[in-house]
Amino acid sequence: GDSVTQMEGPVTLSEEAFLTINCTYTATGYPSLFWYVQYPGEGLQLLLKATKADDKGSNKGFEATYRKETTSFHLEKGSVQVSDSAVYFCALRANTGGFKTIFGAGTRLFVKA
Amino acid sequence: NAGVTQTPKFQVLKTGQSMTLQCAQDMNHNSMYWYRQDPGMGLRLIYYSASEGTTDKGEVPNGYNVSRLNKREFSLRLESAAPSQTSVYFCASSTGTGEETQYFGPGTRLLVL
Numbered sequence: 001g002d003s004v005t006q007m008e009g010p011v012t013l014s015e016e017a018f019l020t021i022n023c024t025y026t027a028t029g030y031p032s033l034f035w036y037v038q039y040p041g042e043g044l045q046l047l048l049k050a051t052k053a054d055d056k057g058s059n060k061g062f063e064a065t066y067r068k069e070t071t072s073f074h075l076e077k078g079s080v081q082v083s084d085s086a087v088y089f090c091a092l093r094a095n096t097g098g099f100k101t102i103f104g105a106g107t108r109l110f111v112k113a
Numbered sequence: 114n115a116g117v118t119q120t121p122k123f124q125v126l127k128t129g130q131s132m133t134l135q136c137a138q139d140m141n142h143n144s145m146y147w148y149r150q151d152p153g154m155g156l157r158l159i160y161y162s163a164s165e166g167t168t169d170k171g172e173v174p175n176g177y178n179v180s181r182l183n184k185r186e187f188s189l190r191l192e193s194a195a196p197s198q199t200s201v202y203f204c205a206s207s208t209g210t211g212e213e214t215q216y217f218g219p220g221t222r223l224l225v226l
Binding site: 004032041042044046093100103105106 | 117220
């Protein structure tokens with residue numbers, strides 16, 4: 001079945017460091033791919049998404065490119081801030097029937113000042 | 114515009130007790146979802162409702178029931194709570210008409226003793 005695998009955390013970085021959180025997926029067909037972010041004590045909110053191969057999603061300085069050849073959707077940011085500390089979830093939604101979104105286990109990011 | 118609201122925010126139950134988690138959205142969305150979030154496991158779908166009047170099982174439906182009361186409201190009921198149901202529960206909604214982004218509530222933290 002469909003699945004999402006993302007790197008285990010926690011990831012600890014200093015402010016202004018470069019961030020990469022790896023995400024790979026398994027799915028039939030051509031799924032849509034998402035990154036959601038969860039700040040402490042809150043629900044998830046959409047960070048960015050891409051709906052077809054080679055699309056790049058971007059928001060708030062974060063970027064991810066839909067790579068079908070490597071089945072990946074890695075999240076990157078050039079310079080992280082303390083306020084980026086959160087849990088990041090990679091997710092996919094298959095475009096072949098159903099309304100289910102499959103989430104990865106989440107990666108906790110901690111940014112130190 | 115409150116988005117997705119959930120009540121209660123926190124609840125403690127004894128094994129065998131019952132309770133209903135309430136969820137409402139004011140975005141005129143067709144589809145609604147209940148997830149549970151456990152450490153290291155990401156989000157797992159319990160039940161979903163593709164549209165008013167329909168409900169379907171997700172990945173982990175055992176021990177739960179749902180009711181789509183109307184287009185706005187989707188409740189989750191635990192008939193006889195068990196310690197394994199200790200978790201954080203999130204309700205989400207989406208338009209269900211091709212736009213796949215899900216909008217999440219703030220969550221209900223449930224502890225079953």
